[in-house]
Amino acid sequence: MQRYHKPTETFESVRSTIQPIAMSALVPMSLEEQQIPDMRGTLSRSGSSSRDVGEGQNPEPPSPSSGRGIKKRRESGSEEEQSALVSFEESSSSSLTADPPPHPSSSPPSQPQCCPSAPGSSVARCCHGGAKMAALAYNLGKREINQHFSVRNAKALALAAVLLLSVCHAVSWGFFRGEGTCEYLISSGRFLGENVWQPYSCMMHKYKSSEAKSCFAEQHVTFVGDSRIRQLFYAFVKILTPQYKEEGNKDFLWHPEVNNSMKQAFQSLSENDISKSTMVIAGAATWSIKINNGSRESLAQYKVNMTAVAPVLENLAEVSQVYWFLQDPVYEPLLSESRKMITNDRIDAYNDIAAGILNGTTRKSQSKVNIFSVSRLISEEIISKSFDGLHLPEPSKDISAMVLMNAFCNKIVNPIDGSCCQPTPSLTIIQKLAACFFIFAMIAFVLIIVQRNKHRRNKQCNDIESGEEKKPATATPAASSLENLLFSLSKLGLIMAYFYFCDRANLFMKENKFYTHSSFFIPIIYILVLGLFYNENTKEAKLLNREQTDEWKGWMQLVILIYHISGASSFLPVYMHVRVLVAAYLFQTGYGHFSYFWLKGDFGIYRISQVVFRLNFLVVVLCIVMDRPYQFYYFVPLVTFWFMFIYATMAFWPQILQKTANANSLWNVGLILKLSSALLCIVFLSYSQGAFENLFSLWPLSKLFELNGNVYEWWFRWKLDRFAVFHGMLFAFIYLLLQKHQMLFEGKTEALFSTKVSSVLLFFSVVSFFTYSIWASSCKNKSECNEMHPSISVVQILSFVLIRNIPGYARSVYSSFFAWFGKISLELFICQYHIWLAADTKGILVLIPGNPMLNIIVSTFIFVCVAHEISHITNDLAQIALPKDRSALAKRLLCIAGFFCLLLILSALQNT
Template identity: 75%
Template sequence: MFFPYFPQIPGSQSKRALPVYTSHSYLIFSACSNDSCEYLLSSGRFLGEKVWQPHSCMMHKYKISEAKNCLVDKHIAFIGDSRIRQLFYSFVKIINPQFKEEGNKVKLDFLWHPEVNGSMKQCIKVWTEDSIAKPHVIVAGAATWSIKIHNGSSEALSQYKMNITSIAPLLEKLAKTSDVYWVLQDPVYEDLLSENRKMITNEKIDAYNEAAVSILNSSTRNSKSNVKMFSVSKLIAQETIMESLDGLHLPESSRETTAMILMNVYCNKILKPVDGSCCQPRPPVTLIQKLAACFFTLSIIGYLIFYIIHRNAHRKNKPCTDLESGEEKKNIINTPVSSLEILLQSFCKLGLIMAYFYMCDRANLFMKENKFYTHSSFFIPIIYILVLGVFYNENTKETKVLNREQTDEWKGWMQLVILIYHISGASTFLPVYMHIRVLVAAYLFQTGYGHFSYFWIKGDFGIHRVCQVLFRLNFLVVVLCIVMDRPYQFYYFVPLVTVWFMVIYVTLALWPQIIQKKANGNCFWHFGLLLKLGFLLLFICFLAYSQGAFEKIFSLWPLSKCFELKGNVYEWWFRWRLDRYVVFHGMLFAFIYLALQKRQILSEGKGEPLFSNKISNFLLFISVVSFLTYSIWASSCKNKAECNELHPSVSVVQILAFILIRNIPGYARSVYSSFFAWFGKISLELFICQYHIWLAADTRGILVLIPGNPMLNIIVSTFIFVCVAHEISQITNDLAQIIIPKDNSSLLKRLACIAAFFCGLLILSSIQDKSKH
């Protein structure tokens, strides 16, 4: 994200060389009019050599199958000179790389009319007749031939104005039923022009473009012209015309960009791709979203009424002054905040936050831009936050392996790295992708380690514990599914940790329940627990290599409502399978560590190495070598699919290596970064919130609150994003205490209400699905 440099083209006027983008660069709410098509057709900038970024919206890169699906049974006509012919060929290439003009019922025509004259007028006039089938899309443009043939004379320009005036009403008539685009002339690179084209100057081209814009835009008296000006190719040409072979025609990459823009203009409103926000109307508000808006509105009103009543009562009970002593009589006692007030306040704040979520990613209020990866955009922020984290060192309260401060720190720096990975678009760089996969696996490793440790040590398999964990994991996602109209599986990480928590719970809670207190160092019970873990591993292997069985289980209603995405559970199977062993590895590591700790084999005192010096040094050496070996292997990956196949089995190597490096030296175990730990405490909220208020278009793009200043935009959007995530974490904790009480009878009643809520949600969802079909 940066301001491009637009070079001065020889022979052009400096003022005219400036892109249309600059005239709109400070319109913060540019998309309010829902006319992002205008910006797509007229403005933008290059993010790299060949990556075009339209102003205010995202451009989708269409695949052959998508393009054919959009244009099936459609007739697309190109009419004009050699430049239009090149655009035609580039457009055909999107649909069929073999340059077949007709295929899959898509009719594509190019009509050679290099001048705006009677011949072009007659061709257009035929289409205006009622008996003739009209093209669905018409792309027209011409001027350079007129300049060349008439040697750039002023009489030729006058004739051009007269001719385009005569065809303007015909184009306007066609534009009522078809999409009509008039392509303005691109600048030329005068130094490369042949002698017989030297009269084609940028000054002449600007004059012809001004004439076309003026006449076509004024073809209707009382309303805006339906003929769309395709002027964005001028901006593309200003950057790339120097690479032209003849100074007149654009290089192939630029023509492909122009053709892709044309595809986005027509197909985005039909196929509605997630990462193609240009030319897409705002999605309709669903019944569930309307009900959610009513609920949050009532919560806000309810809290305001409660606050006003409480404030007035407080004023009435304000301490009075004793006239004799001049001292205040403190006749009231501070009462604790009621559960109702906390509930209303939480939903009030949540309602305002959800309104911000909706405005950012559903209301077309703010701009969205495509991601563009560079090594510097990923590695520089990584180095910065790592250095920053080192400066906030504090002593840990305890020096045990993977103590609470250390796990929070681990979650924190991993989450920050993942956030930078997402916003920089680093998934396109395979070595970075493979290392990020390890970080995701490390989160799941901690899930296995943390929950196993809790159940093994505490032996608390009560329903209150289960409900507390499930509520904290899923509350925000359920709210977002309702407000943002997204399926549960869309936020894939939460379903993943939820299912694995339930797997851990069921594995340990099933008979015989084996816990540390019961085992008490007895090898028989330890063997029984290992047997349980062995059966769990077999079950994981069976599901991993039996896709049919996995899909049958999760395609059952109502599980299908939670785990289906785009009508099937393949995405869920892929996500689950990608890290299928790491939770088991976390559980096994917790068991081994706690067994060694119980037998007092480990030295966990402050400043003491975990083992004897020789063993500690040997394990540190092995860990460093293993860590680097995995990184070398991940960096040498050439094929994502092959590396993903190996990842579930080998990711644990780097995770265990990191744990040993971090915990074997006593001094390393005794300190932690409070900076990273703070982010670690809200890591789940950060991961979920980024979908809609930091990134955009469901993580495919970047949210732009402040256009024209990428650095300031990142600072402002990041500050709001982190504050919102922290606030949601507080709200979730407050609501968990109220909605999930410790008293079992009260909890069962709440669970019945929650079950009724989800039943109602399923019914409303079914009604919505039927109405859509």
């Protein structure tokens, strides 16, 4: 018979996860797994079969509330050592799990309090009057939220949002976007900050001189018009080269009025076969207004002249890109007496005539001449800075020139952060095969489901025809491994389609990042308050216990996400502190894996396969689907490399484990020598760039570590945090040694050391922590600070660890809000590249244009749901792909090796 939790009990189990969602709408925090009794070990991502195979993740300790009992044995060492084994098996260096926060029942019972935290039965005993009614309403609200909101429902809502937004953007693309983002680039946009222009729906690249030269080296560009067009001409040339040297051909033709002279100039440009202009920029009107004193007759004559010029421009547009600049506004208070007749109302009238004629409203066919109207929007904001009210201030003409560069050069240069005017890249052979594979998996899964349902209906019909008494319904039989595999691959295929449409197709919009202090620090304060508000008791109060490391990874990951989306890398103090967070991840890698190998001695191929699979599965799939090199997702190669480094250090002869050292303490000295040898290897590679590059340029390692044809990026990333893993290993060894000799006090109310030692260490930790922050905040040169970072980042990391763990009350509580994110931190870090950020992290994905705040909320909600689902998919596929049986595992590994060989062959064919 099925058992069900009481609603109040169910809500209490996920209270700390539901409430952040209700407040922030950021993530689905209520977890459906906890609504089913005694099934957490089965339904959570890290079940008993997989808890010990994440990156630094190890089996959970025995718990009466979990579905996985672990037989307690003492193979060697003291009871404290065995306890340390359990503690360190729980710690991890990178999140590969997606468990819900622990059930409050695992925490020590607290003193019953009056309303509203007491259970429903206690409310009547402890509350009176209005307080009693409020408590009852509070508990009723909790029940309702728990009943209707779960991870499953959140993901269903995210799926519905994706489908709705996809349809809306597809319709908008087909009916309103014309030729694509180019139309928006030259017609609309807004200022993000001072002199920072953001086109509507796409990202604008800021061209360097070298890029502009490569684009226009063999092109001919002609500017035709008045003094304002001449200003644009000079700004355009300034981008190519500040010295105004000839790189390509650039002409300016003085024709301040739309008349027969301008018409003849356009005719000569279209008929000149020797030096045809690749791009023509033209515009004029203010001169006509001035010399005719703004008369209505001059406006009528302008219309006649534009009608005569339009066909010539159409002919020219057949062989060149033609842009007609609408007239920018003027700042009337600054106009001289001779220009007072040039009013904005008259300029608008002239612009309406030009746009109406060139847009084809007076003809049957659509014009091929591009109307450049965005300069008007740019000038409206800053024309007041004009020196005479007529001519454009320098920022206005510079931005307009950069827009022109993007309109012409993006399809040639293909900058990553310039999505305007870039067509959707064609699919590669590997991408096409991947699409076919996922489609096949979906079809096969549907066929299996249909066949199973058909078989079930036929069986029911046969039972009825034979006159057998209908038996009570039984539980649905468990799905086969093949069905689970196809189901996981089908879900993964749909998710990868979303990745592709977000960051490779032009279905969704993208925008540039723009850093402000408020855009970084306000979200940081917000999540800090949320994290501190939702806290629970830990299962145990050991140093760096499982809940604490999940919390640590969680808040660090949230800070890194905000750092990326706000563009805070341009602010050096924030950059230096985030560098410490990355080093802290690697510190946890060294700490967690060393602890596991030292205590367990498990160097089997199954362990290695599970860790490497879980770390790399999502990245490998993204490399195939998104057509990106492995090194592009730099953090995963980095963590994978350091895991193998730790494995080699611990597994190679002589293997020194804790049980070995317990028998003879001299083995501790041997381990120190092994760690010293590992440190010497790190130092040698860090000071010998040539040897490093030669090593990693060898085939097939070069296929993993090259980016843009060289391994420099890998060298830079590796060198930047080269000592962090070693520091984590050394810290783990010292901690375990102190624990073995019973020099630590790890009770929930006890300080970690004696009172005097704890006070001194805590004082120095606080001083060191803030000293590092002061130094990082005063950094002026990024290169110099990066040189010092590998050696001194450990100061702030260790300071944080001691501050967080010396007081017993600090070790015994953790933030369930941060811990929830920590369990999916790896997926969050990787998924942000394409479905939260855009253009390979250079921009921001825009699902809801025109409302940045709503867009962030919706895109974040979808992003977190996707990361959570990928976490479960990875776990399911790891269990299917990597069995524990050695012979079966060897066969699977051979198949995986064959798959990568095939990828190498296809990649070589693709690049030829």
